[in-house]
Amino acid sequence: xxxxLLSNEDxxxxxxxxxxxxxxxxxxxxNLDLIKxxxxxxxxxxxxxxxxxxxxxxxxxxxxLSGKSFPYKIxxxxxQTFFPEIMKNKIEVTELEALTFLRRMNIDSxxxxxxxxxxxxxxxxxxxxxxLGIALKTDRELVSQVPKSFAAQLGKNxxxxxxxx
Amino acid sequence: xxxxxxxxxxxYQDIIPEFDLFLKKLEEPLPIGLREAVxxxxxxxxxxxxxxxxxxxxxxxxxxxFYEVFGERKRWGGDIDHHLGLYFMQALSSLLxxxxxxxxxxxxxxxxxxxxxGKSGFLAEKMENSGKLVCCEPDxxxxxxxxxxxxxLGVFNCLIFAGKGQELSFSSGSFDKILLxxxxxxEGTFRHEVLKGKKRREVNYMTYNEAFRKRLHIEQxxxxxxxxxxxxxxxxxxxSTCTYDPDENEGAIxxxxxxxxxxxxKDLEFSKEVDEKLRPGLTHYKSPYDPSLxxxxxxxxxxxxxxxFYVAKxxx
Numbered sequence: 001x002x003x004x005l006l007s008n009e010d011x012x013x014x015x016x017x018x019x020x021x022x023x024x025x026x027x028x029x030x031n032l033d034l035i036k037x038x039x040x041x042x043x044x045x046x047x048x049x050x051x052x053x054x055x056x057x058x059x060x061x062x063x064x065l066s067g068k069s070f071p072y073k074i075x076x077x078x079x080q081t082f083f084p085e086i087m088k089n090k091i092e093v094t095e096l097e098a099l100t101f102l103r104r105m106n107i108d109s110x111x112x113x114x115x116x117x118x119x120x121x122x123x124x125x126x127x128x129x130x131x132l133g134i135a136l137k138t139d140r141e142l143v144s145q146v147p148k149s150f151a152a153q154l155g156k157n158x159x160x161x162x163x164x165x
Numbered sequence: 166x167x168x169x170x171x172x173x174x175x176x177y178q179d180i181i182p183e184f185d186l187f188l189k190k191l192e193e194p195l196p197i198g199l200r201e202a203v204x205x206x207x208x209x210x211x212x213x214x215x216x217x218x219x220x221x222x223x224x225x226x227x228x229x230x231f232y233e234v235f236g237e238r239k240r241w242g243g244d245i246d247h248h249l250g251l252y253f254m255q256a257l258s259s260l261l262x263x264x265x266x267x268x269x270x271x272x273x274x275x276x277x278x279x280x281x282x283g284k285s286g287f288l289a290e291k292m293e294n295s296g297k298l299v300c301c302e303p304d305x306x307x308x309x310x311x312x313x314x315x316x317x318l319g320v321f322n323c324l325i326f327a328g329k330g331q332e333l334s335f336s337s338g339s340f341d342k343i344l345l346x347x348x349x350x351x352e353g354t355f356r357h358e359v360l361k362g363k364k365r366r367e368v369n370y371m372t373y374n375e376a377f378r379k380r381l382h383i384e385q386x387x388x389x390x391x392x393x394x395x396x397x398x399x400x401x402x403x404x405s406t407c408t409y410d411p412d413e414n415e416g417a418i419x420x421x422x423x424x425x426x427x428x429x430x431k432d433l434e435f436s437k438e439v440d441e442k443l444r445p446g447l448t449h450y451k452s453p454y455d456p457s458l459x460x461x462x463x464x465x466x467x468x469x470x471x472x473x474f475y476v477a478k479x480x481x
Contacts, residue, residue: 032321043321044321044322044324045294045295045296045297045321045322048296048297048322048324049324054334055324055326055328055333055334056326056327056328057324057325057326057327058302058308058312058325058326058327059312059315059316059323059324059325060324061321061322061323061324062315062316062319062320062321063316076249077316077319077321080205080206080207080249080250080319081205081206081319081321082206083205083206083207084206085206102245129208130207130208130209130249131207131249132245132249150248153242153243153248154243154245154248158243158245160245
């Protein structure tokens with residue numbers, strides 16, 4: 001599928017989703033275009049790309065949502081770009097929980113008082129206020145969405161807290 | 166194990182100042198360079214992290230968001246903050262072409278040989294993620310790395326072109342500024358190679374193979390001519406390489422200026438602190454070059470503790 005600017009209707013749907021699910025103020029999208037490609041929705045400054053472009057573009061801006069259609073999954077690029085604007089569905093986790101997610105393991109949310117009552121959907125897990133990745137809440141679990149390659153590169157001895165040497 | 170530098174000596178001992186110190190420096194470990202990525206939206210200070218974690222570090226220049234650290238590269242490549250795009254590992258020398266280009270908010274800029282993306286990311290940062298940054302890379306694997314790096318850094322003003330810079334079909338004068346960090350014999354990186362050891366065969370190939378160098382000269386000239394066409398009148402082109410070879414550096418620019426007499430070299434405008442650690446471009450090698458080549462700059466590792474580089478700034 002060749003890239004296309006999102007229709008007004010689809011753009012509105014994305015902006016509404018970002019607002020209702022993550023509390024992102026719609027005004028942040030004002031100077032940004034959204035492009036639909038087969039693997040998701042891409043963000044680019046307004047007017048930078050047009051459908052008449054005849055170059056073979058490998059990428060157009062930054063992929064902020066992945067998936068073919070709703071329900072999209074937010075990417076870490078979305079989190080990086082809009083982090084100060086994200087007001088909802090950030091969960092603060094302990095170091096052990098963060099390491100569990102970063103190693104692509106899941107957490108039983110039903111047995112965890114802090115995670116009971118979370119609705120289904122994607123959450124941003126943070127450690128000491130810093131977003132580290134995305135987890136999907138299913139019926140009973142918080143499922144790590146950390147990419148395999150990312151987890152592999154982090155190494156076995158990953159630490160998040162450091163004492164003074 | 167030391168490499169055989171005999172051809173290096175034959176080629177360069179008359180043009181590289183303090184040649185013995187230069188050779189000695191090539192055998193020393195290269196500091197690991199970390200550039201703080203400033204435009205992501207996650208509150209972060211690299212210097213605070215280095216201090217908190219008790220790391221030995223050095224900030225070579227006050228005006229550059231760049232730190233030298235020591236130890237193993239994989240410690241820094243495997244750090245969570247690296248994966249979150251909060252800092253980027255790159256050589257200090259590789260910041261110079263971007264600083265020389267002087268990218269500004271809202272400009273239309275071309276990075277003709279963009280992978281692995283360290284310079285592109287720094288360009289985007291200077292452009293404040295606005296305007297339009299076109300990055301070219303013909304090789305699929307290198308393009309994957311470029312794409313991953315720019316994504317990690319949160320760059321969204323960039324279009325990545327799957328092809329060579331010469332293949333772009335933009336109309337003439339489409340770009341305000343162009344960075345051409347061209348393909349080269351990479352001699353300036355041989356400090357890395359000494360460290361790695363295993364790439365000795367590649368080092369020897371790049372150092373000794375004249376046919377390889379000739380192909381590079383042709384490609385460098387093609388890229389420069391394409392850049393000339395794509396640059397708007399009054400626009401800025403920065404040409405850089407990571408080699409010491411005058412034929413790929415001053416020689417390539419001297420020929421370019423002869424082919425395009427409406428272009429001229431300009432002062433690179435580095436800070437005094439940086440510029441005093443660089444050396445002027447050659448005005449003679451085998452035959453005389455245009456005297457203005459002295460406005461270009463050579464980077465030698467024993468004077469500027471990084472990899473070898475060459476930078477020229479041209480205005481159309």
